[in-house]
Amino acid sequence: xxxxxxxxxxxxxxxxxxxxxxxxxxxxxxxxxxxxxxxxxxxxxxxxxxxxxxxxxxxxxxxxxxxxxxxxxxxxxxxxxxxxxxxxxxxxxxxxxxxxxxxxxxxx
Amino acid sequence: xxxxxxxxxxxxxxxxxxxxxxxxxxxxxxxxxxxxxxxxxxxxxxxxxxxxxxxxxxxxxxxxxxxxxxxxxxxxxxxxxxxxxxxxxxxxxxxxxxxxxxxxxxxxxxxx
Numbered sequence: 001x002x003x004x005x006x007x008x009x010x011x012x013x014x015x016x017x018x019x020x021x022x023x024x025x026x027x028x029x030x031x032x033x034x035x036x037x038x039x040x041x042x043x044x045x046x047x048x049x050x051x052x053x054x055x056x057x058x059x060x061x062x063x064x065x066x067x068x069x070x071x072x073x074x075x076x077x078x079x080x081x082x083x084x085x086x087x088x089x090x091x092x093x094x095x096x097x098x099x100x101x102x103x104x105x106x107x108x
Numbered sequence: 109x110x111x112x113x114x115x116x117x118x119x120x121x122x123x124x125x126x127x128x129x130x131x132x133x134x135x136x137x138x139x140x141x142x143x144x145x146x147x148x149x150x151x152x153x154x155x156x157x158x159x160x161x162x163x164x165x166x167x168x169x170x171x172x173x174x175x176x177x178x179x180x181x182x183x184x185x186x187x188x189x190x191x192x193x194x195x196x197x198x199x200x201x202x203x204x205x206x207x208x209x210x211x212x213x214x215x216x217x218x219x220x
Binding site (some may be wrong): 002030031033040042043044045048050087089091092093094095096097098099100101 | 136141143148150151152155163164166167207208209210211212213
């Protein structure tokens, strides 16, 4: 079967760093994506890792270890606007499977 | 460049009815995927269309069906609606590699 596990909630303060982990079990793995979704909005793409290692895009970084079936999203210099749900998603042969999401709350 | 659009925004139906949701993909994208998102959950993959052919399907019954047109726009049809079909339906387009998907704003379906 296929499954993705990520924490349901994370809370942090402005300016802090937070890491959201994702472990997956799947077949036909191509890569791991991260999406952000604000309440009432559509998911928006943050990053994609097909190979092991760290990808950095501004304040956000994403890491993948294919051998461990594990990845994480790192958010630095947190801002209030980062409060949202974050989803990891596995790209398989012809579909993308999403985790249940991690709700990040950033406090002043 | 026009983004992904969906219609209608909201829809209310009763059990047993049929519904058609529509999606226009982003310019230049030939792949459209449909997702169902229940409140507080992640998007669940329904199916994907690539150049008018179904290219992958999630764990949804046959009463969920779709179409993709030559201009790469798409429809999702759901027959014999059930209460549990109440959800946000999202479509996403991509340029074929699938690593970055661009989501539309979704259609909120309520089944009474």
